[in-house]
Amino acid sequence: PPKPRRPTRIPRGINERRLREKKARSDTKRGRSGRNWG
Secondary structure, eight states: OOOOOOOOSOOHHHHHHHHHHHHHHHHHOOGGGHHHHO
16 A cells, blocks of 8 residues: 655744745746745
8 A cells, every 4th residue: 555645854944935935836826936936
């Protein structure tokens, strides 16, 4: 059976940052620059 993906040593900061980046990206919808608008 497939092993369940479990976070290994992932600091909360990074997780939050990734979430924020995703939101910003979908908000701006400007391709790769989305992260810069952050």
